[in-house]
Amino acid sequence: MITKIFYYSGTGNSLSVARKIAVGLETAELVSIPKVINEDINTEADAVGFVFPVYGWGLPQIVKDFIDRLSLSQVQYIFAVVTCAGTQGGTLIQLKKILQSKKCDLHAGFSVKENSYSPMKQVPIEKFVIWLNRKSRPLPIEDRLPEILSTIKQRHLHEPEIGSSFAAWLGTTILHDSVLQELRKYGKDFYVDNKCNHCGTCVKVCPRKNIQKENDSIIWKGNCELCFACLNWCPQKAIWLKDELLPQRRSHHPEIKISDIINE
Numbered sequence: 001m002i003t004k005i006f007y008y009s010g011t012g013n014s015l016s017v018a019r020k021i022a023v024g025l026e027t028a029e030l031v032s033i034p035k036v037i038n039e040d041i042n043t044e045a046d047a048v049g050f051v052f053p054v055y056g057w058g059l060p061q062i063v064k065d066f067i068d069r070l071s072l073s074q075v076q077y078i079f080a081v082v083t084c085a086g087t088q089g090g091t092l093i094q095l096k097k098i099l100q101s102k103k104c105d106l107h108a109g110f111s112v113k114e115n116s117y118s119p120m121k122q123v124p125i126e127k128f129v130i131w132l133n134r135k136s137r138p139l140p141i142e143d144r145l146p147e148i149l150s151t152i153k154q155r156h157l158h159e160p161e162i163g164s165s166f167a168a169w170l171g172t173t174i175l176h177d178s179v180l181q182e183l184r185k186y187g188k189d190f191y192v193d194n195k196c197n198h199c200g201t202c203v204k205v206c207p208r209k210n211i212q213k214e215n216d217s218i219i220w221k222g223n224c225e226l227c228f229a230c231l232n233w234c235p236q237k238a239i240w241l242k243d244e245l246l247p248q249r250r251s252h253h254p255e256i257k258i259s260d261i262i263n264e
């Protein structure tokens, strides 16, 4: 039985979860989505998993783009685990619909909460969706791992976990597309200070090849996924976002190293 786990991770949370699942399943192969985003993959695995963060109560664009190109016709069992700050929304329902449009299905969908830092200010509607979901926040992976592994190993069905259905409807069905569009504007707001030593790490961790190093300048182009990998992994803490919420704070998953995230 071959299981492939496709993961996408900016600050390491989803990679850490993907690794725990791969270790628990023993025979699973981990594949980084940004590394294979331009390849046409016809996966011959019996089971496929997706592990990625929730962005604006839905799928990150890079995950949507990847699944669009992925051929899953021979796969018998598909599962997903999404990581989030506490408001999973209808992300897994969105994924299920995408898979169904490809004549596949999502057989088991889990959401887990991870420590997260968002440098963006919350707007009132965002606070409202978070409030709606306050009693349905997912648990951390440590509390869910045995159940997740047992479900996947036995190829059991598990309804996509969405938390509050009103929050999922408002966040995902109504707001997700416009939120992602709005978020992309932040991609133009990065800048570096004089601590930058031109090490090139930001270029290497970017999942979208959106950063260019030209002589002594770091240039952000127009294709940002807003994963904040550049901001959080810069060894010099030299990258800033205009009007940042907590300008001194940088964070990534403690078990994940820069070399694990490099997307070259």
Ligand SMILES: Cc1cc2nc3c(=O)[nH]c(=O)nc-3n(C[C@H](O)[C@H](O)[C@H](O)COP(=O)(O)O)c2cc1C
Residues within 6 Å of the ligand: 008, 009, 010, 011, 012, 013, 014, 015, 052, 053, 054, 055, 056, 057, 058, 083, 084, 085, 086, 087, 088, 089, 114, 115, 116, 117, 118, 183, 225, 226, 227, 228, 253
């Ligand atoms: C652009 C963006 C949008 C996000 N939207 C949500 C969200 O809608 N709900 C939520 O609970 N967390 C949200 N988060 C937090 C991430 O889902 C969370 O930090 C995730 O674990 C990050 O995974 P990673 O470390 O693998 O990149 C968002 C983070 C970013 C960067």
Ligand code: SF4
Residues within 6 Å of the ligand: 192, 195, 196, 197, 198, 199, 200, 201, 202, 203, 218, 233, 234, 235, 236, 237, 238, 239
């Ligand atoms: S990672 Fe930081 S220090 Fe290195 S080139 Fe990028 S901005 Fe400069």
Ligand code: SF4
Residues within 6 Å of the ligand: 010, 187, 205, 206, 207, 208, 209, 210, 211, 220, 223, 224, 225, 226, 227, 228, 229, 230, 231
């Ligand atoms: S530019 Fe920075 S925030 Fe945007 S996709 Fe690349 S690493 Fe992520």
